[in-house]
Amino acid sequence: MTDVHTTSRRNFLVLSGISALAAAGCGTASGSGTRNTTTLRYQGSAGAVTPPELAESLGYLGDVKLEWVGNTTSGPQDIQSAAAGQSDFGGAFNGAVVKLASRKAPVKAVVSYYGSDEHAYSGYFVGEKSPIRTARDLIGKKVGMNTLGAHAEALLDIYLKKNGLSRAEAEQVERIVVPPVNTEQALRQRQIDVAVLSGILRDKALETGGIRKLFSDYDLRGAFSAGTYVLTERFIEQNPQTVRTFVTGVGKALDWSRATPRDEVVARFTEIVAKRKRNESADALKYWRSYGVAGSSGRIAEEELAVWADWLTERGDIKPGRVKVGELYTNEFNGAGAAKGS
Structure with a gap:
């Protein structure tokens, strides 16, 4: 069992910002023209198939x-790698995309790739006999999540605010970083x-029993796209045809x-997993139900970024007006299905 440890939310966000700012000056492509490369470097996920891999x-x-x-x-690490030129595209929670852009990293979101729906959702679970029944019961309690300053913490904040907790009260809910594979055990x-x-870890925990859902992101917001793939503006400018092929292909997938x-x-x-030979288990695939993307062909809606820009501003993590949400994304390169806006 990996030791459960706490992490300072403020320190985490500051360090993330510094990394993003340092990455902002780096590009990924060289030369000129409309298609300098037909190879896209990326980071994957063990035992899972991403939309680009499916495409x-x-x-x-x-x-x-x-x-x-x-x-x-x-x-956050994935999109910072893309901003730094260590990969050509990366994907993250939209709040992390907004935060990276607020540090003036020259990146742009081009297509949604994950979200929440009735099948693909993040649930906040307690023990079956836990006295925790309401948001107010969470004051002084520990919530285990995979990382701070991202999807899980954002939805927790929204839940607490929606249920009447003040900011001071919400800060008394302790957020703990726990590796996903250890989260169920830490709860038990x-x-x-x-x-x-979420995903297989959620489904296996529910199969075992002894836990109950307090709430989920789907309960709070309904179906919504939660994360996008980003590329650097330089890469987009120098490889528009490659970007169009990539984005349209992901949308079709x-x-x-x-x-x-x-x-x-x-x-x-x-x-796909068998062919790539990465010494990984495919067992989790049988639990797959949905990518959870709400928009047609992965098209990005401004609200999907704006809600997190508001969240970050309210927390004091970015200054009001620091980012212009309409400039953070584009649907220009998405030729899948019937085009809707830009």
């Missing part, structure tokens, strides 16, 4: 090839009072995953 398998990326450079440790051993669980029977999607995922 490549389905032939939706054409002559554009993906080059795996390792697995990401978190969304009462090292934490609430566990944020998302649409395919919705329109295709689940068993066929899982079979395709299993085939």
